[in-house]
Amino acid sequence: MKSAPWSKRPLDSTSSSAPSEATYRVAPRVAYGLAVATGLLYFVAFPGVDVWPLAFVALAPLMIALRNQPVRRAAGLGWAAGFTMTMAGFYWLLDMLRTFSGFPTPICLVFMAILCGYQGGRIGLMGYLYGRAERRGWPAGPVFALAFVASELVYPLLFPWYFGATVHQVPALTQVAELGNPILVGLTLIAANLAVTEVVWAWLVKRPPNMRLVGALSAVPLLSAVYGAVRISQVDKEVASAPKAEVGVVQANMSLMAKRHEAGEGLRRHLALTRQLQAETPLDLVVWSETSVTSAVPEDAVDIEYPRRFTRILGVPAVFGAVLYKEVPDARRFVLYNSALLSDAQGAIRGRFDKTYLLAFGEFLPFGDTFPVLYEWSPNSGKFSQGTSLASLPLGNHKLTVHICYEDVIPGFVNRMMRADPGNLLVNITNDAWFGDSTEPWIHLALSTFRAIEQRRFLARSTNSGVSAIIDPVGRVVRHTETFRQQATHAQIAWMTGRTPYNLWGDVPWWLATIAVVAMGFVSPKSRRAPRAAS
Numbered sequence: 001m002k003s004a005p006w007s008k009r010p011l012d013s014t015s016s017s018a019p020s021e022a023t024y025r026v027a028p029r030v031a032y033g034l035a036v037a038t039g040l041l042y043f044v045a046f047p048g049v050d051v052w053p054l055a056f057v058a059l060a061p062l063m064i065a066l067r068n069q070p071v072r073r074a075a076g077l078g079w080a081a082g083f084t085m086t087m088a089g090f091y092w093l094l095d096m097l098r099t100f101s102g103f104p105t106p107i108c109l110v111f112m113a114i115l116c117g118y119q120g121g122r123i124g125l126m127g128y129l130y131g132r133a134e135r136r137g138w139p140a141g142p143v144f145a146l147a148f149v150a151s152e153l154v155y156p157l158l159f160p161w162y163f164g165a166t167v168h169q170v171p172a173l174t175q176v177a178e179l180g181n182p183i184l185v186g187l188t189l190i191a192a193n194l195a196v197t198e199v200v201w202a203w204l205v206k207r208p209p210n211m212r213l214v215g216a217l218s219a220v221p222l223l224s225a226v227y228g229a230v231r232i233s234q235v236d237k238e239v240a241s242a243p244k245a246e247v248g249v250v251q252a253n254m255s256l257m258a259k260r261h262e263a264g265e266g267l268r269r270h271l272a273l274t275r276q277l278q279a280e281t282p283l284d285l286v287v288w289s290e291t292s293v294t295s296a297v298p299e300d301a302v303d304i305e306y307p308r309r310f311t312r313i314l315g316v317p318a319v320f321g322a323v324l325y326k327e328v329p330d331a332r333r334f335v336l337y338n339s340a341l342l343s344d345a346q347g348a349i350r351g352r353f354d355k356t357y358l359l360a361f362g363e364f365l366p367f368g369d370t371f372p373v374l375y376e377w378s379p380n381s382g383k384f385s386q387g388t389s390l391a392s393l394p395l396g397n398h399k400l401t402v403h404i405c406y407e408d409v410i411p412g413f414v415n416r417m418m419r420a421d422p423g424n425l426l427v428n429i430t431n432d433a434w435f436g437d438s439t440e441p442w443i444h445l446a447l448s449t450f451r452a453i454e455q456r457r458f459l460a461r462s463t464n465s466g467v468s469a470i471i472d473p474v475g476r477v478v479r480h481t482e483t484f485r486q487q488a489t490h491a492q493i494a495w496m497t498g499r500t501p502y503n504l505w506g507d508v509p510w511w512l513a514t515i516a517v518v519a520m521g522f523v524s525p526k527s528r529r530a531p532r533a534a535s
Contacts, residue, residue, distance in 0.1 A: 018206040025068040026204075034061035035077040039084025045166040046089055047446035048439030055166035056192040056221070062123075063144055063197040064204070071131035078127020082120025090116055090159065092438035099436075119157060126151035132521030141194045141217075146517035148190055152183050153510045160409050161447065162186060168446040173221065174475050175228035177453040178500040181411040183510055185450075191220035232474050235456060239473060242494035245284035245398075247425070247470060248277040249462040249479075252292065253486045256433050259464070263295045267310060273488040274314060281490060285395065287462040288320040290404055290431040291338065299324040299337065303349050312347030317395055319402060319462075321429045324354075330372035335385040338363065340402045340429055342393040351394055354387025355404040357413065390416060392423040398495050399423040401457070405430050408461070409447040411454060415506050418455050422503075424495040426457045431464040437484050441467045449475040454502045458493035 026034070041058035044051045062081050066074050093115060097108040129147035134140055152162060164185030167173040176184045195217035202209035252269035259266055270288050277283055297305045302324065311318065324337040338358070342351040355363075363384040392399035401423030407413055408428040417423075428448060432441045445467045452459040452471045459471040466483035470491040481487040 021205045024205050031065035032080055034065035035080040036084045038062035038081040042085040043088040047443045052167050055189045057196050059193040060196040074131025075124050075128035079120050079124030082123030086116040086119040092435045092440045095436050122151050122155040125155050129517050136524045138520045145190050146513050149510050150514040150517050165446050168449055171474050172225040172228035175231045176224050177450050178502055182450050188221045188224040191217045235474050239494045244492050244494055247460045247493050248283050248286045248490035249468045250288050250488045251468040251481045253465050259294050277488050277490050283316045286316050286318045287460050289462045289464040290321040290429040292321045296323040296325045299326050307347040311343035317345050318343050319427050332372050332383050336383050338384055353402045356387045357407050358384050390420040392421045400425050400427050402427045412507055414451050418503055426459040428461040433465040441483050456500050457496045
């Protein structure tokens with residue numbers, strides 16, 4: 001009679017009723033089923049669905065599936081989990097592709113699968129690193145944690161995300177981000193998953209679970225919550241004693257095509273909503289969304305053109321999105337800049353930030369600046385150029401650290417800005433209308449809240465179609481709009497100062513962890529027994 005997959009005998013012995021822990025592994029079809037289960041649990045726990053308690057168990061099925069697997073299969077299992085998670089969690093890509101490509105649904109589904117296959121490679125990389133290090137004899141738990149760190153740090157994503165974002169609704173669990181960004185938050189959740197894995201794995205190999213280990217691992221998120229509670233109280237006291245300002249965010253809700261073809265209507269909406277806010281309360285700053293003023297202006301005419309158009313009549317300092325251009329003597333003929341401009345209460349332009357992280361092909365051609373002839377071969381590709389300055393924008397005695405679009409979900413980039421020229425307030429301008437009325441704007445908001453925690457600053461975030469918000473330095477959303485509505489909101493912020501541990505050391509610990517797990521894939525521990533035969 002064929003044995004069940006869960007009771008598979010040891011690979012190197014048939015004489016014992018208890019499997020050999022060093023060689024036991026679940027059958028391939030069961031392992032892939034567990035990987036898919038992790039992908040689905042990850043998706044349901046993630047922002048957008050937000051069943052956050054599942055984050056404490058979501059990775060456990062994958063951890064069990066990976067034990068003692070060949071390296072290629074370990075990579076495949078990780079990829080299966082990642083592909084499942086992204087196909088479910090990034091469902092909004094299908095509508096976006098249908099809308100903007102004009103291709104039929106089956107073709108768009110293929111493109112979506114290719115993109116999600118690439119995105120899922122992040123967890124595939126984790127599986128690969130884990131498989132290599134485990135087969136060298138390193139202990140499974142620490143190896144999984146290190147491989148997790150490496151995959152979240154180094155894998156390049158088109159749409160960045162972090163496992164730690166699953167608990168964005170629980171401020172007590174997110175405060176450790178000031179020590180090590182969302183990766184550290186994710187590690188506290190990894191500990192809980194490892195505790196679950198120890199219990200299940202012990203049952204599979206017919207041994208008692210190590211309850212001391214289970215207790216120690218289970219204590220990690222509890223200790224993180226205690227740390228969070230203490231820090232929330234301390235930061236709230238700092239906010240209470242800091243100088244205050246009233247900041248408004250405007251959401252004009254222009255459709256993508258209307259933004260381009262009805263620039264006058266876009267400006268009218270922004271002005272009307274700003275006046276609405278000014279009628280409610282005196283404002284110290286108002287923030288408009290990305291490319292809120294879409295008529296392109298020569299960069300050398302900024303100081304004249306925008307005061308003439310509207311900043312002189314605003315009566316309040318403003319950060320607004322603009323498109324600037326300059327002529328160049330090559331095949332491009334001109335280049336564009338996706339910019340954020342700051343005007344003062346009299347309407348004079350006081351600062352400019354150009355978007356640094358551009359969308360490949362949509363906003364620029366890779367290597368196009370170096371080889372302009374590429375634009376002759378692809379004339380419809382975007383001609384935006386990257387910004388080069390990380391400087392904050394001056395507002396009276398204070399500074400604003402401004403970033404554009406998904407730059408607010410890249411911890412290392414915002415940290416570099418704050419190290420180069422620290423601001424007292426974080427400001428983000430975004431346009432998420434590309435993704436429709438889906439979970440994507442809420443996911444983007446959830447990911448952005450960690451920048452406020454990492455830097456202990458308020459974050460004022462204006463988006464074209466939502467979600468616009470004001471976030472406090474412990475990551476709580478103080479005010480927010482709904483999606484796809486013309487709305488404006490305001491809240492009191494504090495001008496914060498000081499540096500956090502993450503600001504000081506950045507991602508250095510995670511780079512060391514990445515080097516360690518890569519090295520483990522080539523070097524065995526001293527206590528390692530004779531290598532297992534490859535299988």
